Structures are given as structure tokens and as C-alpha cells.
Amino acid sequence: MASLPMTDEECRLATEALSEQIDLYANLLVRKGVSLQEGQELVVQAPVEAADFVRRVARCAYRAGAGHVTVIWHDDALSRLTYESCDLAYFEVTPSWQVEQLNSLAEAGAAFLFLEGSDPGHLRGIDPAKPAAAARARNTQCRAYRDGMDFGINAWCIAGVPVGAWAREVFPDASSAEALYRLWVLILEVSRADGEDPASSWETHNASFVKTKRFLNTHRFDALRYESSNGTNLIVGLPEGHVWDGGAAHTREGVTFFPNIPTEEVFTSPDRGRAEGVVHSSLPLVRSGQVVRDFWLRFEGGRVVDFGAEQGYEVLRHIVETDEGSHRLGEVALVSKNTPIRQSETLFFDTLYDENASCHLALGMGFPECLEGGVNLSKDELLARGVNQSSTHVDFMIGSDDLNVYGVSADGAETPVFVNGQWAWE
Numbered sequence: 001m002a003s004l005p006m007t008d009e010e011c012r013l014a015t016e017a018l019s020e021q022i023d024l025y026a027n028l029l030v031r032k033g034v035s036l037q038e039g040q041e042l043v044v045q046a047p048v049e050a051a052d053f054v055r056r057v058a059r060c061a062y063r064a065g066a067g068h069v070t071v072i073w074h075d076d077a078l079s080r081l082t083y084e085s086c087d088l089a090y091f092e093v094t095p096s097w098q099v100e101q102l103n104s105l106a107e108a109g110a111a112f113l114f115l116e117g118s119d120p121g122h123l124r125g126i127d128p129a130k131p132a133a134a135a136r137a138r139n140t141q142c143r144a145y146r147d148g149m150d151f152g153i154n155a156w157c158i159a160g161v162p163v164g165a166w167a168r169e170v171f172p173d174a175s176s177a178e179a180l181y182r183l184w185v186l187i188l189e190v191s192r193a194d195g196e197d198p199a200s201s202w203e204t205h206n207a208s209f210v211k212t213k214r215f216l217n218t219h220r221f222d223a224l225r226y227e228s229s230n231g232t233n234l235i236v237g238l239p240e241g242h243v244w245d246g247g248a249a250h251t252r253e254g255v256t257f258f259p260n261i262p263t264e265e266v267f268t269s270p271d272r273g274r275a276e277g278v279v280h281s282s283l284p285l286v287r288s289g290q291v292v293r294d295f296w297l298r299f300e301g302g303r304v305v306d307f308g309a310e311q312g313y314e315v316l317r318h319i320v321e322t323d324e325g326s327h328r329l330g331e332v333a334l335v336s337k338n339t340p341i342r343q344s345e346t347l348f349f350d351t352l353y354d355e356n357a358s359c360h361l362a363l364g365m366g367f368p369e370c371l372e373g374g375v376n377l378s379k380d381e382l383l384a385r386g387v388n389q390s391s392t393h394v395d396f397m398i399g400s401d402d403l404n405v406y407g408v409s410a411d412g413a414e415t416p417v418f419v420n421g422q423w424a425w426e
Contacts, residue, residue, distance in 0.1 A: 011177035018184055025193040026056040028261065030064050032202050033157030034111035035257040038065040041110035045072045047117045050161040057113065070105065076122040076165065076289070083126045091133040094141045102138075106148035111257075112156040119165030120349035123289030131288030132318035139391040151368055152250065152375045155257040158352055160187050169349050190340045190353065191262045202258065209247035212266050212334075212423070216244040219415065221407035223274065224332060228403045230280045234299065235408070236332055236361075237274025239386035241372040244268045252375065262341065264356040267333035269366035271386035275299035275329055279361065283347065283354050283397035290315045291349070295396075303327045304363070319363060325390025331362035335399060337421040351395050358399030359418070364390035 006014070030036050042061045046054045058069045083091075106112075123131060139146050148154035167179035174182060188194040192201040220242075226234045246266035248256045278298045285292040292312030297304050297320075304327045309316045320326055335358055341348075342357040366387040368374035374382060383389050405418035416424040 005175060006178045006181070008175065008177045011175070011181045015181050015184065018181075018188070021188055021194060022053065022184070023056055023060070024198050025188055025191065026053065027060045028191075028193050028198040028202065029113055029157060029159050030057060030060040032199055033159060033258050033261050034113050034155045035255050036061055036064045036066055036111055036155075037255065039067040040065075041068050041070065041105060041108060042066050042113060043070045043072065043105050043110045044113045044115065045074065046115035046161065047163050048073050048075045049163040050115055050117055053161050054115070057115075070110070072101075074118075076119050076163075079289070080122055080126065083123060083130045086130075088127070088130055088133060091130050092137055094134075094137045098138075099142050102142045102145035104144075106145040106154050110154060112149065112154060114156070114158045115161045116158060116350060116352055117161040117163040117166055118289065119163070120169050120286045120291060121289060122165065124291075126290070128288070128290060128315040128318045131290075132322060135288065136322055136391050150365065152252045155251055155255055157258055157261060159191070159261045160350065160352055162187060166350070170346060186344060186346060190344060190356075192340075193261075202261075206247040206258075209266060213244045213246060216266065216268075216407075216417075219407055219409075221415070222410045223408040224270075224417070225406045225408055225414065226277075226279065226398070226403065228280070228398075228400045230282065230400055231296065232277075232279045232398060232400075232403070234275065234277035234279045236329065237271035237302075237386075238268065238332075239271040239371060241385070242268050242270075243370050243372060243374075245367070245370055249369070260352060260356070262353070262356055264339040264341065265333040265335045265360075267331055267367075267370070269370040269387050270329050270332050271302065272325075272328045272330070272366065272383075272388035273302040273386060275302045279398050281396055281398060282358055282400045282403075284349065285312070285316075285394075285396045286349050286351060287315055287319060287394060292316050292319075299329075302329070319392070319394050322364070322392045323390055325388050326364050326392050326394075328363070328388045328390075329361055330364045330366035330388040330390060330393055331360075331395070333360050333362075333395075334405065334418065334423075335359050336418075336423050336426060337399065337401060338426060354397055355395045358397035359403060359405070359421075360395050360397045360399065362393055362395045364388065364393040 149156050162183040167183040171179040223237045280296045295309035298306040401421045406414040407417045
């Protein structure tokens with residue numbers, strides 16, 4: 001029997017009852033997500049609709065000894081108005097004050113918390129060249145900011161916070177109040193923040209990555225071969241000295257943090273010059289407020305040479321054509337279908353969550369930490385070793401219930417890694 005809809009008053013009371021748990025979630029993001037240190041600056045980027053939660057985060061941060069909390073707000077409606085009203089040329093240059101803001105905070109050693117929450121379609125109908133140009137400008141012109149996160153200098157964490165339009169997209173049959181409440185409950189559950197001690201739950205969860213990483217790092221496969229009934233038939237090479245990572249990350253100073261909450265993936269950076277075949281998406285890709293559905297990419301010599309999409313072709317084109325590096329892979333990630341997000345049977349329309357329900361790949365920037373000694377190499381040295389360089393990094397989901405992945409050794413021998421969408425040993 002279907003459950004009865006909740007009244008707005010019931011939703012208000014139920015959300016109030018979550019208040020203590022939401023505080024524990026905020027504390028988790030501060031203490032474990034960015035692992036805030038005594039006297040450190042915390043930078044929070046968040047939607048204006050999440051002001052109450054941002055205050056909770058700031059309160060936790062100051063209790064943890066933050067030197068200061070800086071909040072950078074964003075708003076879907078204002079963002080759309082800006083893209084509607086300004087010419088493309090405006091977005092090709094990041095304002096100098098923003099460059100100074102982000103770079104100076106990174107150079108001062110700040111930790112960055114990115115709270116995701118937006119309408120998945122808030123830029124529907126906007127020329128995709130504009131948000132693509134804005135992202136490219138920010139990532140190329142705010143170098144200290146980007147390098148601080150890419151090269152293990154600054155701790156950072158991406159986590160979700162519900163907003164109305166996003167909740168209504170995820171739960172279209174519920175009232176606005178009930179959708180928001182249900183999204184809060186779901187985020188707490190899949191983030192392992194619905195118990196009495198979320199921090200301990202994350203320590204346990206992090207330990208679960210160790211076995212998988214040991215298996216992959218011991219085998220040192222030369223390549224991975226993907227096959228699925230949806231048409232995916234792809235071989236991706238792995239560079240010599242590659243390292244599989246997942247769960248907690250570490251700064252150069254030895255601070256342990258979690259870049260994503262939630263996270264279920266084990267990942268590495270492939271050889272940018274070795275990808276052959278076709279891969280099909282399994283879930284929509286939401287990029288800059290626009291949705292790409294049912295798309296495919298064909299690779300030759302590691303480079304995208306053709307692609308298509310049932311919806312959002314132009315958005316996909318701008319992703320692929322961001323720069324030379326965006327034509328190539330920067331990440332391969334393996335995620336079992338037996339995870340809380342996948343088991344929730346919910347499409348979040350948000351990459352943070354959907355990528356942790358599905359094996360995925362990423363076009364663009366590779367990870368220096370996924371190569372032995374990589375964090376101490378220059379960009380040119382990383383490129384020479386096969387780690388891709390780009391101004392962008394865009395994840396897209398390819399995992400399906402019948403996806404098989406084989407580890408290919410240098411002699412051509414194959415070892416099952418994934419069978420029917422899950423680890424071969426599950």
C-alpha cells in the first residue's frame with residue numbers, strides 16, 4: 001500500500017525532529033570532510049536557500065577552532081539572470097576580485113567546503129557556451145585555487161544540502177515540503193550521517209576501501225576492458241606506476257580529509273593516450289544546470305573522436321571541446337551496485353550522488369596522487385607519464401546491472417574485476 005502524503009505541518013515537525021541529526025552532519029563535514037585544523041580558515045560555498053545549514057556549519061567550525069569562516073553564496077535565479085543578460089565575452093574572463101579572493105584564500109591554507117544544492121534544470125535553454133566559458137575561465141585563471149586542490153595543498157570536501165527545486169525533481173509526486181524533508185532524510189542516510197556517531201561510521205567505511213585498493217594495486221593491471229549490453233565495448237590503458245585510491249585523501253602536510261561525502265568509489269587516472277572503443281552512459285549527466293541524457297563517446301588513441309546524445313548534445317559538445325585535455329580521460333572509477341545510493345533506487349540528478357551509484361569515467365584533469373610520486377611532479381612531467389591535464393573534470397556514469405570489467409595484464413591475461421555490476425568477489 002502506498003503511504004499517505006504528509007501534510008505541511010507534519011513535514012515541519014518531522015524536519016524539526018531531524019535538527020540534532022543535521023547538526024551531526026554539519027559536524028561531520030567540518031571534522032572529517034575538510035578535517036578543519038586549529039586556527040584554519042574555512043571557506044564555504046553554498047546556495048542562499050541553505051542559509052540555516054551554513055550557520056550550523058559555521059557554528060561547528062568555530063567550535064572546532066576555526067580562525068575564520070568565509071561564505072561564498074550562489075543563487076540559481078540570479079545565476080540564470082546573469083547568463084540571460086550578459087554576453088559570452090563576459091564569462092571568458094574571471095573578475096579580478098574573484099581571482100584574488102579564491103587564490104588568496106587557497107594560498108593562506110584555507111579548507112574548502114562545497115555545499116551542493118540546486119535545481120538540476122535551472123539553466124535549461126541557456127547557451128551552454130556561457131557556463132562552459134565561466135568554468136574554463138575560473139579553472140585556468142584561479143591557478144593557486146585549482147592547484148591547491150589538485151596537488152594536495154588544500155583540504156576540500158563536496159557534500160549535499162537540500163533545496164526546494166532539487167527536492168521536487170527527485171520526488172516529483174510529493175509536495176514541496178514533503179520532498180524537502182524526504183531529501184534531507186535520504187542525504188543523511190546515504191552520507192552515513194543518520195546514526196549517533198557519523199564520524200565513527202566514516203572511519204569504518206574508510207577501512208572498507210582498503211581491501212579493494214590492495215587487490216587492484218597488487219595486480220597492477222595494464223588496462224581495463226569494459227563490456228555491457230547497452231553497447232559499451234571499451235579498453236582503457238593504465239599508466240605504469242598508477243595507484244588506485246578511494247575514501248580518505250591526504251594533503252602534503254599529512255592532513256586526512258574526505259573530498260566527497262558520500263563516496264563509494266575506488267578510482268585511478270588512466271593513460272591519456274590509451275582508450276579504444278565506445279562507451280554508453282547509464283545515467284543522465286547534469287552539468288551547469290543542464291541535463292545530458294542517453295549519450296555515447298567513441299575513443300581512438302585515447303581521444304574522443306565522435307559522440308552523440310538523445311538530449312543535451314550541445315552541452316556535451318562544450319564539455320568535450322573545452323580544451324585538448326577534455327577530449328581524453330582523467331579518471332576511471334569502479335562502484336558496486338551494492339551501495340546505499342544505488343540501493344535507494346533514487347536518481348539524484350546530481351553527480352556527487354549519482355556517480356557513487358555507478359561505475360564512471362571522467363573527461364579532463366587526471367589526479368597526480370594516482371601516480372607514484374605524482375604530487376611532486378610538474379604538469380609536463382605528469383603529462384609525459386600519461387596523466388591527463390585539462391582545465392575541466394567532468395564525471396559521467398557508465399555502470400549498469402550487467403556491466404563486466406576485466407583487468408588486463410601486460411601479457412594479455414584477463415582477470416574478472418566486475419561481474420554483472422558488482423565486484424567479482426561480492
